[in-house]
Amino acid sequence: MAGNDSLDLAALQRGDEVAFAGAVRLHHRALLAVASAIVGADDAEEAVQNSWIKAHAALGQFEGRSTLRTWLTRIVINECRMLLRGRRPTISLDEATVGHPLADRFTANGHWNKPPIPWHEDTPDGLLMEQELEQCLQRLLATMPEQQRAVLELRDSGGLEFAEICNELTVSASNARVLLHRARSQLFKLVDQYQETGEC
Amino acid sequence: MLKCREIVEHADALLAAELTPIQRLSVRTHLLICRHCRRYVRQLRQLIRSVAAMHGPASDAQVQQVVTAVKNSKAAPAP
Numbered sequence: 001m002a003g004n005d006s007l008d009l010a011a012l013q014r015g016d017e018v019a020f021a022g023a024v025r026l027h028h029r030a031l032l033a034v035a036s037a038i039v040g041a042d043d044a045e046e047a048v049q050n051s052w053i054k055a056h057a058a059l060g061q062f063e064g065r066s067t068l069r070t071w072l073t074r075i076v077i078n079e080c081r082m083l084l085r086g087r088r089p090t091i092s093l094d095e096a097t098v099g100h101p102l103a104d105r106f107t108a109n110g111h112w113n114k115p116p117i118p119w120h121e122d123t124p125d126g127l128l129m130e131q132e133l134e135q136c137l138q139r140l141l142a143t144m145p146e147q148q149r150a151v152l153e154l155r156d157s158g159g160l161e162f163a164e165i166c167n168e169l170t171v172s173a174s175n176a177r178v179l180l181h182r183a184r185s186q187l188f189k190l191v192d193q194y195q196e197t198g199e200c
Numbered sequence: 201m202l203k204c205r206e207i208v209e210h211a212d213a214l215l216a217a218e219l220t221p222i223q224r225l226s227v228r229t230h231l232l233i234c235r236h237c238r239r240y241v242r243q244l245r246q247l248i249r250s251v252a253a254m255h256g257p258a259s260d261a262q263v264q265q266v267v268t269a270v271k272n273s274k275a276a277p278a279p
Binding site: 017020021024025026027028029030032033049052053056069102106109110111112115116118119121123126127128129134137152156157159177180181184185187188191192 | 203204205206208209212213236237239240243244246247248250251252253254255256257258262263265266267269270273
């Protein structure tokens with residue numbers, strides 16, 4: 001989780017421009033991904049830009065009870081909600097029942113047919129940051145069923161609790177868990193294949 | 201005894217500490233004897249921790265666009 005420790009929060013709350021630019025650099029693309037998953041790519045830029053304006057004005061109220069990423073994600077969600085007012089949310093559950101991404105890795109009796117290989121990267125920071133993998137990752141996210149991507153972004157990138165996610169996306173807790181599991185499994189399969197072959 | 205496929209299905213709940221004591225015991229017992237599933241759970245944990253950084257940092261142009269928008273919003277008269 002991109003936490004609070006890599007930024008000088010005190011400087012940020014004093015209105016330090018360098019600290020604010022650092023926060024934008026660290027979180028902006030993740031917030032765009034959250035907004036894109038909810039309102040679509042066309043409106044995501046507007047939602048996130050408005051969110052930064054509101055966040056900047058409200059930084060003095062940030063108490064550090066969540067990570068800055070989670071606090072910012074909530075602001076983005078509110079902004080997306082305002083953009084969606086009067087419009088149908090893009091999230092639907094029609095695609096929730098596609099096959100499991102790792103289904104072909106098991107034998108008929110439920111044991112590993114093709115077990116995961118040992119990954120080269122030992123640290124979380126390095127795992128998804130390789131340039132070639134990043135392009136594959138962005139392609140995967142672009143083609144991932146939108147509700148899976150939304151839950152992944154809100155939970156694993158934004159750090160929201162399941163209760164908030166269910167409320168925002170109007171899905172049940174069990175559905176949210178299935179969607180998250182499918183999204184993580186697709187990511188796992190992608191990284192495992194990349195670690196094995198150098199391609200994806 | 202749980203099967204490997206069931207370990208994969210339970211892994212998210214295991215890592216989120218959402219399993220019941222009996223489920224946790226069943227999963228842990230399987231993990232004791234199955235190195236493939238131990239690797240799966242370990243690498244899934246690593247993957248989950250990496251997701252927050254997967255989009256990478258914003259470009260200089262993106263940062264400047266936001267900083268300028270914030271400055272302009274402060275300069276604009278209140279409605």
